[in-house]
Amino acid sequence: MAHWVRESDGSDSFEWDSDGNGEEAASFNAAGASSSAMTSTNTDAPGPSTRVANGNGKAGPSAALVQKYMDMGFAEEIVLKAMKDNGDNGADSLIELLLTYQELGNDLKVDNGFASGCVPQTVDDSDDDDILENWDDEDAGGRSTRVASSFDDSGDETAGDGYCGNLSDYEDNSYGGRNKGRPVDRSLPSQAMGPPYFYYENVALAPKGVWTTISRFLYDIQPEFVDSKYFCAAARKRGYIHNLPLENRSPLLPIPPKTISEAFPHTRRWWPSWDPRRQFNCLQTCMSSAKLLERIRVALTNSSDPPPPRVQKFVLEECRKWNLAWVGLNKVAPLEPDEMEFLLGFPKDHTRGISRTERYRSLGNSFQVDTVAYHLSVLKDMYPQGMNVLSFFSGIGGAEVALHRLGIRMKTVISVEKSEVNRTILKSWWSQTQTGLLIEISDVQTLTSERIEAYVRRIGGFDLVIGGSPCNNLAGSNRHHRDGLEGEHSSLFYHYVRILDSVKSIMERL
DNA sequence: CTCACTCGGATCTGGGGC
DNA sequence: GCCCCAGATCCGAGTGAG
Structure with a gap:
């Protein structure tokens, strides 16, 4: 099965849509x-x-x-x-x-x-069940040597040498571990072939139908769902649609620790035996309140050791919800920004210099560098002279850091990022590590096809168009405006599609 | 059914500056 | 008294697994 399963009726394609939304x-x-x-x-x-x-x-x-x-x-x-x-x-x-x-x-x-x-006039509505079943490829009960890649189902030989054996040693199959035994045929439609290569990332647990829609706009390429828990000590469930080769990937070295106790050894002595967590949940942008930490401390101080089940349940729930670590006797605390930088694969102090809240926000929205770099690693041998990159919604530069850590030279990076603090972070990192040209654009709307054409003429074309669109309207944790691809944020995804389209047609023409 | 998990946002609060 | 800003606090639904 190369592509989405299609159904003809599209009955629940956009069922999360609010109904009174006026014009649309x-x-x-x-x-x-x-x-x-x-x-x-x-x-x-x-x-x-x-x-x-x-x-x-x-x-x-x-x-x-x-x-x-x-x-x-x-x-x-x-x-x-x-x-x-x-x-x-x-x-x-x-x-x-x-x-x-x-x-x-x-x-x-x-x-x-x-x-x-x-033009397709019907909404194809894939069975979304099938999408998320590919989280884990492991054979039930077996120690797999495969990576958490839905594309790698068919062959152990595609796994990195000595690398993938580490990936799943301690993992449960949180998504069921059903091995569908479904080799994914990676035959890309001709119009999807690179160059330019493209790489689009978004949250995996988007509302129903969103990934189907995203996929449809990106040449019907099936997303590759990967949980970054295979690459670091924190989960991060994301889908990636790209036209990169799947063979001969290699991980960044050194391989990051994949358990909390390995990543943060100083927490070991405070970690109670009844807290079974070995990895953090997805790093988010919001942090727990000091009041909650105090409530937890008081509850534990007033309890026996080990505390009664009711207290354990309360504390564990809050620890999981807020990714709290044990930093003292009966004392939990949220991760520090530099600890998040470490988990996400960024250099130390990468985001230092902006307010704490902004650091959390920027990091929570970022790529996990090792995960993305694993996918991008195939580019290293293809572009020994370096690459020209169009980077969308760059944030703090996860894609750029990934390429840099892979040893891929960036000749030119055109970066689109709305947030000024993020642009400053990227600029600062760039000036310290890069010799190429960085052009930062704050407003994606100003990147017209004329402007793209000018860039293409100037630098000779883009080799990679990479981006993860902001997901504040897609993530399950957003209670307010979870409007899928129909809200105002959706235009960012369509901007990505428009500009990718534009880049391809311009490059074909020139 | 219960449970766990989720790249968040609106509002409140307090301090600084005027 | 007022505005502004940043941090703190409180807010819950959608989804899938079991």
Whole structure:
């Protein structure tokens, strides 16, 4: 099975969508083959719908909606044309139309009458169950020599020498360990082949259908789900869609410790026997409060040793939730920023100099360097002279640090990052470690295709387009605006797609 | 059903500066 | 008294595994 399992009805593709979302919700929900049925039966939508639907006759597309897609870098005439042709088929379909028109638009007039048949009109809805079943490849009960890579199912020979044996020595299969025995055929569609290579990262546990959608916009390449717990002492479940070769990967050396006690030996003497944690959960951006730490300390101080089950349960739950470490008698504390830097594979003091809160925020949003470097390691032999990199949502420079630690020279890096403190961190690190050219861009919207073309002409093309889009609207821990690929943050992903598309077509043309 | 886990955000609070 | 900022605090749902 090379690609997603497709179903024809797309019934639950966007079920997490809030329904009263005005102009777009209805058309999103109507995505798919059953759109006409949806629109005719969806009469319980609250309030008057302002949905843009050309089928409604005279009502044209709203200026705000047009502007939204223009802000994403599409020309107005393309937006209008795509909206007209798309009708009620939903925003996904609309984006695909936009991308198609943009690509074709290089050679064709906009009103040339593109055959809409060339654009998928149905929402394919893969069985999401299958996606996450690939977390762990281990044979049940066996000590696998394979990496936690869904692509590596078929061959032990692809595992790194002497490396992968370390990966799973102590791991339970937290995701069931069902080995589906499903070799993943890595035959990329021709238009997905590099160069440029691309690498897109996002949280694995996104709402239903999100990965299906992301995948569809990236040549239907199946994401590679990897938990960074195989690379360091903290979990980090992420999906990566890329067109890199899968063979001959190698890990960064030295291999980081993969248990808490190895990573932080000084905690051993305080670690109670009834705390079974050997690794941390996913490092997040928010930290526990001092009040909670005090509550835990008081509860333990007033208990026997070992404490009664009720107290143990309370303390363990909070420790797991907030990634607390034992730093004294009855005393737990959150990880320090430099400890997070270490776990994530960054050099010491990489983020030092900004406020503590900002360090936590930046680190919590970052790549795990060893994990990403493992995937990128195949580039080292391919680019002995160095690479030109387009880096999206660079944050504190996880991709750049990974390439650097792999010994890959970066001739030019164009980095798009909104946060000023993050840009400063990357700039500072760059000036200390690199000889190449770093160009930092704060606003992705200013990276127009004209500007991309100018860069391509200047540096001779990009070798790697890498990015992890901010996931504040995708992660399960976000209770407020978990709106998948439909919220305002979603445009960042579509920016990535747009610009990747643009880079490819420009490079093919030149 | 219960349980565990999740690249977070809105609001409050307190201090500094004016 | 007021604004501003940064830190502190409190807030819970979606999802999958068992």
